[in-house]
Amino acid sequence: MSTAREDAMEDRAGRRLAWCVALVLRHAPDHVAAGLLGRLDGPARKYLTRDEWLPASAVTLLLRHGTAQDRHYIARNPRVVGRPLPGLPGPARYAARPGPSPELLAEAGPGPFGADELLALLRRHGRRPRVPLTLLRMPHDPLDPGFLVREHARTPLPPGAVEALLLVGGLPPETAGALLDAGPQAGPGAQGAYGPSWHRPAVRAVRMGLLTFEELVAHVAPAHRTLLLAEPAGPPPRGLRWNLPERTGMRTAVARALRPLGDDPRLWAELLRHARTAPLPLPELVAGLAGGSLPGPADGPGPAGLEAAVRSLAPRAEPGPRGGVERELALASLAVPMETVAEDIRWVRDCLARGLLDGADVVRHKLPACWALDEDHWLGETYTPDRHDRPGPVLTARAEADRLFALALGEDPDAWWSVARALPEFAGTLPHLLLRVTDGGSVSTRP
Secondary structure (H helix, E strand, O other), X not given: OHXXXXXXXXXXXXXXXXXXXXXXXXXXXXXXXXXXXXHOOHHHHHHHXXXXXXXXXXXXXXXXXXXXXXXXXHHOOOOOOOOOOOOOOOHHHHHOOOOOOXXXXXXXXXXXXXXXXXXXXXXXXXXXXXXXXXXXXXXXXXXXXHHHHHHHHHOXXXXXXXXXXXXXXXXXXXXXXXXXXXXXXXXXXHHHHOOOOOOHHHHHHHHOOOOOHHHHHHHOEOHHHHHHHHOOOXXXXXXXXXXXXXXXHHHHHHHXXXXXXXXXXXXXXXXXXXXXXXXXXXXHHHHHHHHOOOOOOOOOOOOOOHHHHHHHHOOOOOOOOOOHHHHHHHHHHOOOOOOOHHHHHHHHHHHHHOOOOOXXXXXXXXXXXXXXXXXXXXXXXXXOOOOOOOHHHHXXXXXXXXXXXXXXXXXXXXXXXXXXXXXXXXXXXXXHHHHHHHXXXXXXXXX
């Protein structure tokens, strides 16, 4: 009996640790995330790969460096969308499509195609991925990754052709990243370089497990494309697009790349001026701005929505107190859970709707810290697990958690692991936990 009880307690501890590690992985840089994954024991690692909110970048790292068992559990995780694994959308789904149409056969011929001929066809039919996928299934010479990268650097392939190459699979991450560079011609006059599906290859690269968000930020060029991927302009595009967790992950990676600018308004203004036309990836552009080594920006219009994207990502001054006594009561209520979870959710949602609280307030003041980091515990679970009906509070909460983790822990893997281990049983707020860890105090007892 005691053995069964001990096993049940260990099982519960493994589940809770995996849940909390999944929450922490949302905010950790890639090398820290890889270190956290390597420290998990077998049971906790199994539960993590089955966690409903496993971040997309963690999935990529597990696919790349994990074991066959990791891939087995991820493939059967219903919340992991778009991965090229058994039972999920990927190369097998598109291999089952009908063969080439008579019109395509009449134009291109039955094949086999040489590499140059295939690339010419991909350029001609590359607006959407459907025809390129059919072409890639027809007999053709193997596409050498080096040749593909050189040809794309000379004249970038259309987005549908890039997406098809990613979907067919077999590309190393370096090649996948190189295909996301739209080239210098997407700088000046960039409005003409944006069609309705320009964003799809970036989303597909993440969904296929080829790149993490940090790697995406490092490879996408020009920089204004990266900024617009983090904060899309206009109404959400139809079809393939970021879901809410992916959008927060992209914003986290972009904010990490923009951190060298600090809160200097002059540097942020220079970012907007240079991002309109500079052909560089965002990290190189930011490094040049912070080091003062960039020449003056070229004349030319920027894409629609770029100014709004920069403004949404720039640090803002803390707003003054709003709501008076009601706001103070709302903040105090975050430390006193209601009798039921449903009642607690209704109260927090009502305070958010009335403007008494925002997502950052919840992250800073809600008890316990693990509930504050999980939006389901204060917004309520939804039937669509990849989005919430209130995305604004989710975005502000993730941004505030990013800021707190970066400020307190930096890139110290040991500190991140200490927070992840302490989080399941810690009863205080997230700032309190981070202070305990950074000050070297004990987090083993309730505050």
